Amino acid sequence: MSRAALLVLADGRFPAGGHAHSGGAxxxxxxxxxxxxxxxxxxCRGRLHTAGRVSAxxxxxAVLGVDPVRLDAAADARTPSPxxxxxxxKLGRQLMRAARATWPSSELDALAREFPKxxxxxxxxxxAARAAGxxxxxxxxxxxxxxxxxxxxxTVRLLSLDPFDATGVLARLAPELDLVADQAVExxxxxxxxxxxxxxxxxxxxxxISAEAHAAWAVRLFAS
Amino acid sequence: xxxxxxxxxxxxVSADARRPDGTRxxxxxxxxxxxxxxxxxxxxxxxxxxxxxxxxxxxxxxxxTREDAEFLLREAVLPPERITAVETGACPHTAIRDDISANLxxxxxxxxxxxxxxxxxVESGGDNLTxxxxxxxxxxxxxxxxxxxxxxxxxxxxxxxxxxxxxxxxKTDLAxxxxxxxxxxxxxxxxxxxxxxxxxxxxxxxxxxxDVADWVRxxxxxxxx
Numbered sequence: 398m399s400r401a402a403l404l405v406l407a408d409g410r411f412p413a414g415g416h417a418h419s420g421g422a423x424x425x426x427x428x429x430x431x432x433x434x435x436x437x438x439x440x441c442r443g444r445l446h447t448a449g450r451v452s453a454x455x456x457x458x459a460v461l462g463v464d465p466v467r468l469d470a471a472a473d474a475r476t477p478s479p480x481x482x483x484x485x486x487k488l489g490r491q492l493m494r495a496a497r498a499t500w501p502s503s504e505l506d507a508l509a510r511e512f513p514k515x516x517x518x519x520x521x522x523x524x525a526a527r528a529a530g531x532x533x534x535x536x537x538x539x540x541x542x543x544x545x546x547x548x549x550x551x552t553v554r555l556l557s558l559d560p561f562d563a564t565g566v567l568a569r570l571a572p573e574l575d576l577v578a579d580q581a582v583e584x585x586x587x588x589x590x591x592x593x594x595x596x597x598x599x600x601x602x603x604x605x606i607s608a609e610a611h612a613a614w615a616v617r618l619f620a621s
Numbered sequence: 622x623x624x625x626x627x628x629x630x631x632x633x634v635s636a637d638a639r640r641p642d643g644t645r646x647x648x649x650x651x652x653x654x655x656x657x658x659x660x661x662x663x664x665x666x667x668x669x670x671x672x673x674x675x676x677x678x679x680x681x682x683x684x685x686t687r688e689d690a691e692f693l694l695r696e697a698v699l700p701p702e703r704i705t706a707v708e709t710g711a712c713p714h715t716a717i718r719d720d721i722s723a724n725l726x727x728x729x730x731x732x733x734x735x736x737x738x739x740x741x742x743v744e745s746g747g748d749n750l751t752x753x754x755x756x757x758x759x760x761x762x763x764x765x766x767x768x769x770x771x772x773x774x775x776x777x778x779x780x781x782x783x784x785x786x787x788x789x790x791x792k793t794d795l796a797x798x799x800x801x802x803x804x805x806x807x808x809x810x811x812x813x814x815x816x817x818x819x820x821x822x823x824x825x826x827x828x829x830x831x832d833v834a835d836w837v838r839x840x841x842x843x844x845x846x
Contacts, residue, residue: 414722417710491722554711618685620708620723 402529405499406522407539409546414491418484419551419619420444420544424607426555434562437552441545441570445577447601449544451475452519453581454596456540457533458588459523465508465516471593472517478605480612482517484621490515492522502528537581541574551619636757640732647678647738648844649728650837651717651754653781654765656747659791659824661689663765664744666830667837668698675739675841678703678731680724682716684746702735713746721758728758740841750779761840763833767792772801775809783813787820787836794823 405411422440425431431440455468476482493515497505504524508516515521519540526536549563580597587595608621640646652660664679671677679699681689683706690706693699705727709716716723728741743759745752754762764785766774769792775782782788788810796803803821810819820832 410719412720412722414720416712416715416720417708417723419710487723487726490726494722494725551710616686617708618711620710 422548455519456523457585486515496525500528651759
């Protein structure tokens with residue numbers, strides 16, 4: 398394997414559609430819950446330990462060879478908001494395209510056939526990591542990092558936040574990212590024997606509820 | 622043109638000329654240019670001019686609303702199922718150049734749902750003079766500027782003005798009112814673009830979108846040749 402492939406996959410410029418999504422930050426900014434660097438950090442911490450944790454475990458489990466169709470159903474069950482399920486599939490489809498072009502793989506082809514309109518993004522991410530020769534921990538890091546880097550860069554645009562402050566937020570979250578990635582891999586290993594019920598099911602009700610409201614806005618900068 | 626591309630697998634990747642079932646996909650033409658230069662009006666006029674002879678569809682990239690898509694729907698230039706809006710996350714140029722995933726998804730969905738299509742027009746959100754389309758997304762691109770935006774734009778150049786397959790200088794009817802020198806714009810455009818074509822158009826004139834529609838027909842003839 399090449400560890401450097403992780404840099405390619407985790408790069409914010411990897412062309413997989415993420416730039417049009419705020420990870421709930423746009424709704425949180427509008428509601429006055431994110432107003433600057435400190436509240437952005439709180440928001441990201443919350444997302445990391447809920448949506449981020451679940452995504453990281455799903456991605457790691459896909460790398461370990463757990464059936465992606467079962468993982469996709471597990472992701473559905475862990476995403477109450479229909480708007481967020483649609484977003485996860487949309488992003489999964491877009492990541493699938495980029496991953497197949499970058500690391501051609503019969504497993505990715507098979508998943509694309511199974512879900513022509515997209516599987517959940519973390520599941521695709523795990524198979525993409527596998528195709529790139531990366532390990533479960535790499536995929537977990539990638540998913541966990543995406544769960545906070547998306548909202549951080551979106552908030553720079555939404556609030557005209559100082560980009561150095563946003564990057565500082567991400568740096569301060571690094572030790573927690575380590576922790577979440579490690580725990581995700583642990584859960585994924587358990588899932589190999591015990592099934593998908595061993596995966597975490599942490600949820601942030603406000604993220605789910607505000608995603609539903611956001612999806613109905615007539616004027617918005619981000620798709621989610 | 623990307624006639625030589627091919628890719629195996631259940632779905633086309635991006636610029637592939639063939640669809641998964643082996644048929645030729647639609648020609649994709651991008652329209653970019655600054656805010657207010659008349660991109661949507663040009664798209665609407667093209668739809669009216671071409672819809673009786675071609676099967677066509679439109680993808681719009683609005684910056685923060687569905688206004689452009691809704692304008693086209695309101696004007697009823699095409700049935701609603703032939704118009705799709707893509708959301709661009711505050712970065713219209715990213716969605717047409719650096720990360721074209723959402724736009725590719727939109728064009729493929731249109732071909733799946735209302736195809737077969739001859740032509741898909743992809744309209745960029747209003748942007749700046751550096752915004753160009755990726756060759757992975759479109760086969761040819763039109764850059765639309767207007768005389769009221771300043772007659773120095775062709776001289777200033779930039780990727781859109783210098784490299785677009787067709788440069789459209791729109792709203793020529795306004796030139797006398799805004800003090801724009803059309804002769805100077807034409808000379809500057811010629812200097813920047815050498816042999817690449819330039820069309821001066823006023824959609825209020827009788828000729829309307831005729832020259833641009835003729836150019837599109839030529840692109841399509843080359844695509845299907």
